[in-house]
Amino acid sequence: MANRISRRNFLKKAAAGAVGAAAAGVLTSCGSSASSVASSTAASSTASSAAASAASEAGFTFKPGTYTAKAYGNISDIELECTFSETALTDVKIVGQNETPALFSQVENELIPAILDNQAGGVDSITGATNSSRAVKEAIADCVAQAGGDRQAWLGKTVEKTAGAAEEYDVDVAVIGCGAAGFMASIVAAQKGMKVLTVEKAGSVAGVNGIKVSGPFAVDTSVLHAREGGTTLTVDEVFNHAMNYTHWTPNPSLIKRCLETSKDAVEELVGIGYEMKEANFRFETPFKDEKGGFHLITNALDERVQLWEKALDDNGVQMIYNTAAKSLIVENDKICGFTAEKEDGTPITVHAGAVIIASGGFLGNRDLQEKFLHTRKLNAAAGGNSLCTGDGIVMANDAGAVLCKTFGYCPCEYGGTNSKASRPAKQDKYDQNYCFKFGLYGNLLVDGEGKRFINEGLLCDYPMSYGSEQILLNAPWYGIVDQAYVDAMTTQGLYEYTTAKGATSENWFIGNYFKGRILDNLPSDIEEGLKEGWLVKADTIEELGEKFGLTHLAETVAKYNEYCEKGVDEQFGANKWYLSPIKEGPFYAVQCEPSAWSTFGGVRTDDCCRALDLDNQPIDGLYVAGTDSGSLYYSPYYDIPGFCYGLCIDSGYICAEEAAAFVKA
Structure with missing residues (x-):
């Protein structure tokens, strides 16, 4: 039977978890060092026992010793040392790397222990850190070969996944994706009094695009007013330029509302601890100097991760990572939730008063590239996210939402x-x-x-x-x-x-x-x-x-x-x-x-970010934000710096406002 977490129990469990975590923190801080060492030793002993058992089953033989290898990860070489006994890989030590810290810490803390415990090179990569994971696996496999083992057999050894019991949730607003748009939608909906649950494919917010980008475009913010000379930029100036550039192809009412909302969206980021400055470093924009609207985020990536996690936690947003949404639940022509699946195959059903889709476009899906862009050559290598496979667009379309006719991409x-x-x-x-x-x-x-x-x-x-x-x-x-x-x-x-x-x-x-x-x-x-x-x-x-x-x-x-x-x-x-x-x-x-940062084009929406059907009527309970929206962008991309990110957070903010109002009505 499904382990159903009711709307009432949701908050009880969250509160209990917080108390439990706080208590654990007190015990860890105040307990004796002997207790800490004993706990650590017990865990180490358990892990060693698991590794020994896995090694015995694997049947590998090695020349005992320590070997070194390296492979290129996402942005740097990763060099490591592997130590072998006659029958097992006993230790992996990272010697050097310059990967993104927030992502690589997951590789060190999750992937490498899994490889050691299972004595297998085919364990699952860290979602959102696939290049770093691949490099670590390849380097370890090279060490396996140096130690006399079978490299291909090592890489080919996989670990069976065991799905957990089905999970079921009841919430007010459910969000698919926690990139720029999904994050903004999640925290703002929670601030509107909604109980919010958000699913994200990546293993943490460190694996999403929205946390890595340079910054958003916005109008009339505290950041712009703080610069020397202030700002004379207006919503109407940007709106007229954007619409003329795009030949009035996007939804004009939605673009205007996004620009009017941009101040609130940026202030939300400033409120959680983002530091920004107005910067004219882009070379292809008419908006600079006193007309500048680009906000350069100066926080380091690791700090951004911490700020996002804290904001989600402080606002009571329940996050489920390593989870992909599968299909929308439709009852009486209304969207009432969605089904999803965890990385281990555990099925999830989310019942919700409203659903916000913000899954980040389709850059990671070659088939959708071919369908919408007529190419299979668009790469995510330079900074885009291969986890964005168009799931939200497909789900909405399957549920009756109509797609736009203009698709494009945000080039690197x-x-x-x-x-x-x-x-x-x-x-x-x-x-x-x-x-x-x-x-x-x-x-x-x-x-x-x-x-x-x-x-x-x-x-x-x-x-x-x-x-x-x-x-x-x-x-x-x-x-x-x-x-x-x-x-x-x-x-x-x-x-x-x-x-x-x-x-x-x-x-x-x-x-x-x-x-x-x-x-x-x-x-x-x-x-x-x-x-x-x-x-x-x-x-x-x-x-x-x-x-x-x-x-x-x-x-x-x-x-x-x-x-x-x-x-x-x-x-x-x-x-x-x-x-x-x-x-x-x-x-x-x-x-x-x-190569691209993202794709554009998807579900047609009105100025409330409600998904529309073929008759241009809104589908109750379904909202679409960011690059899943087919009403925000144009091909080619705008000549306005930070407009992709800006429209993502603006539309996420609007979705939260509208979804909360719909649920309360």
């Missing part, structure tokens, strides 16, 4: 990626292969036939807006450079090379990121790309084209070089400082795939 402005690459392009502060910059910053770009397809300067100046659509339509695309360009990167640097041709810090804002930087690791980056197969090298342009099947490359390069000599791009009008001649062999071609 740091360069291309490739599914074969171990170190794709990322934010400048992270380890990456800089050959991917060949496909972005002022070089010849060609499609799969070897033909130009864009004014390359658009990707230098407007990589997130005007420049983004064509790289998706032409994926994979190819950046072509010669040895002279490579030499310039290793001696002059990208900024100096480009400014020597006429660019300035004003007309090429993003170039400031590269000022004074010599890419002295480029030769080893090239070797890595050649080895992994996403970069090719040849002595002639003809040979280079053959390696990737770029049949028109030779004639394209010849014509392009004419433009470089004239200093005038007669085909697409690129500025002369973005024209880089291709004459001195050897020559290089990097195969690039687009």
